[in-house]
Amino acid sequence: MVEIIGGGLAGCEAAWQVASRGVRVTLHEMRPVRATAVHKTDRLAELVCSNSFRGDKLDNAVGLLKAEMRRLGSLVMRAADASRVPAGAALAVDRELFSATITDAIGRHPLISVLRGEVASIPESTKESPVIVATGPLTSDELASAIAGLVGSDHLYFYDAISPIVLAETIDRGRVFRASRWGRSLGPTAPASGVDDGEGDYLNCPLTREEYDRFYEALTTAESATVHDFDKERFFEGCLPIEVMAHRGRDTLRFGPMKPVGLVDPATGREPYAAVQLRQDTLAADHFSLVGFQTQIKWSEQARVLRLIPGLESAEFVRFGMVHRNTYVNGPRVLAETWQVRSRPSLFFAGQMSGVEGYVESAASGLIAGINAASLTCGESVSAPPRTTAIGALGYYASHANPNRYDPSNITFGIIEPLAGAPRGKKDRNLAIADRALADLEIWIRGRCLALDGRESVPGTDLVDFR
Numbered sequence: 001m002v003e004i005i006g007g008g009l010a011g012c013e014a015a016w017q018v019a020s021r022g023v024r025v026t027l028h029e030m031r032p033v034r035a036t037a038v039h040k041t042d043r044l045a046e047l048v049c050s051n052s053f054r055g056d057k058l059d060n061a062v063g064l065l066k067a068e069m070r071r072l073g074s075l076v077m078r079a080a081d082a083s084r085v086p087a088g089a090a091l092a093v094d095r096e097l098f099s100a101t102i103t104d105a106i107g108r109h110p111l112i113s114v115l116r117g118e119v120a121s122i123p124e125s126t127k128e129s130p131v132i133v134a135t136g137p138l139t140s141d142e143l144a145s146a147i148a149g150l151v152g153s154d155h156l157y158f159y160d161a162i163s164p165i166v167l168a169e170t171i172d173r174g175r176v177f178r179a180s181r182w183g184r185s186l187g188p189t190a191p192a193s194g195v196d197d198g199e200g201d202y203l204n205c206p207l208t209r210e211e212y213d214r215f216y217e218a219l220t221t222a223e224s225a226t227v228h229d230f231d232k233e234r235f236f237e238g239c240l241p242i243e244v245m246a247h248r249g250r251d252t253l254r255f256g257p258m259k260p261v262g263l264v265d266p267a268t269g270r271e272p273y274a275a276v277q278l279r280q281d282t283l284a285a286d287h288f289s290l291v292g293f294q295t296q297i298k299w300s301e302q303a304r305v306l307r308l309i310p311g312l313e314s315a316e317f318v319r320f321g322m323v324h325r326n327t328y329v330n331g332p333r334v335l336a337e338t339w340q341v342r343s344r345p346s347l348f349f350a351g352q353m354s355g356v357e358g359y360v361e362s363a364a365s366g367l368i369a370g371i372n373a374a375s376l377t378c379g380e381s382v383s384a385p386p387r388t389t390a391i392g393a394l395g396y397y398a399s400h401a402n403p404n405r406y407d408p409s410n411i412t413f414g415i416i417e418p419l420a421g422a423p424r425g426k427k428d429r430n431l432a433i434a435d436r437a438l439a440d441l442e443i444w445i446r447g448r449c450l451a452l453d454g455r456e457s458v459p460g461t462d463l464v465d466f467r
């Protein structure tokens with residue numbers, strides 16, 4: 001038997017995967033007995049905000065992730081495909097139909113029992129009866145305390161203060177210079193490899209007074225996305241949104257994240273009036289994040305405002321900044337790539353709680369956690385798909401990124417293992433990576449199926465007819 005806490009996207013996907021392997025599941029969902037600040041219904045897998053599952057083409061990383069999940073018999077993808085509404089190249093769903101479809105499929109599965117009520121502590125787990133915690137960004141307070149007790153309160157976070165991330169190849173290298181504060185400036189011709197040599201680790205965007213004024217004006221007049229009550233909660237001083245800082249005074253940013261002190265621009269031989277620092281993401285070598293630029297500005301506005309920064313005029317953003325309530329563990333400190341807690345392998349974390357970001361990513365982690373939890377009960381070995389796949393790369397990132405500044409991530413091509421000799425054009429390169437991913441996933445599936453039950457089959461497709 002596998003016990004799963006949380007009937008959201010990750011918990012439902014995990015339950016389906018476990019039950020599809022003939023193993024019993026008890027799925028705990030606290031709604032409607034206990035509400036969250038955001039969910040509105042008692043349905044399983046309720047989408048709390050947008051109805052979009054984002055891109056659905058193979059040259060898009062989340063499109064590849066979806067293709068892999070379909071291949072793995074994902075319940076969430078089957079429900080999403082069945083409730084699809086027109087949205088161009090994206091997959092958007094009728095949210096009512098989507099969660100009704102999942103609620104119905106889970107409710108009718110003979111091996112899944114749904115118990116409504118809050119779970120306030122982490123249940124005992126053994127190899128024969130593993131537990132998956134998938135309680136999401138709005139995990140109830142008592143359970144969050146219990147999780148903090150298990151993983152250490154330093155490794156459980158309650159807020160996300162995420163800075164925007166740009167694609168390296170879209171930064172104008174002629175306008176930025178490479179240098180660490182007080183360190184040696186290597187100039188704009190320095191190699192863009194991002195190799196951390198202890199000096200010159202940052203790309204710096206220098207601003208003149210006029211450029212700063214223009215940016216400041218745009219920032220302080222941009223529209224903010226303050227959607228939910230918890231956004232009114234007080235921010236920790238350490239993760240104030242830049243626009244909140246800017247409203248405190250015209251020069252506040254110049255003494256904070258845009259401080260130019262110790263940064264000499266080789267083009268002028270002087271410190272600029274202000275500077276924005278870009279730091280290479282640890283695993284995704286082709287991504288840079290804007291240091292200290294967490295923001296609540298609406299995504300459409302962020303692109304406009306941030307492109308006023310010299311060097312970022314044509315920047316492509318792989319992730320926008322945000323600040324919101326989010327309960328998640330420091331994956332690299334706590335988890336293995338199989339989504340097991342390293343110090344207690346019969347316990348899994350999945351979904352937003354495990355340090356991923358987004359509906360699809362949450363379901364994907366639940367999918368692998370479910371497969372592995374079922375394997376444990378059968379005495380089989382556990383494993384993660386290879387890092388050449390999107391779903392394997394996601395687990396690797398969540399368990400191996402730099403733990404000292406861990407940020408939950410959406411899936412991007414930047415965290416998938418690079419492909420040697422890939423075509424130069426972005427679309428062709430992504431398609432080549434996608435081809436390799438699907439081929440490698442196939443090999444993993446075959447290996448896992450043989451390990452599971454000694455016969456070749458596609459997991460997660462039998463036992464219950466899906467309407």
Ligand SMILES: Cc1cc2nc3c(=O)[nH]c(=O)nc-3n(C[C@H](O)[C@H](O)[C@H](O)COP(=O)(O)OP(=O)(O)OC[C@H]3O[C@@H](n4cnc5c(N)ncnc54)[C@H](O)[C@@H]3O)c2cc1C
Pocket residue numbers: 005006007008009010011028029030031036038039045046048049050051117118119120134135136137138139140143228324325350351352353357358359360362363
């Ligand atoms: C305000 C907000 C807006 C968001 N908007 C988007 C968006 O537009 N697009 C996107 O991709 N992602 C968005 N996210 C992230 C989103 O929450 C996740 O992508 C996704 O819902 C996570 O799935 P999950 O299964 O981990 O958590 P959830 O889907 O939240 O499921 C967790 C479940 O656990 C239950 N639960 C909590 N505590 C307990 C307990 N102690 N006992 C029993 N049950 C419990 C909850 O009731 C909930 O049903 C948003 C998050 C927030 C907070």
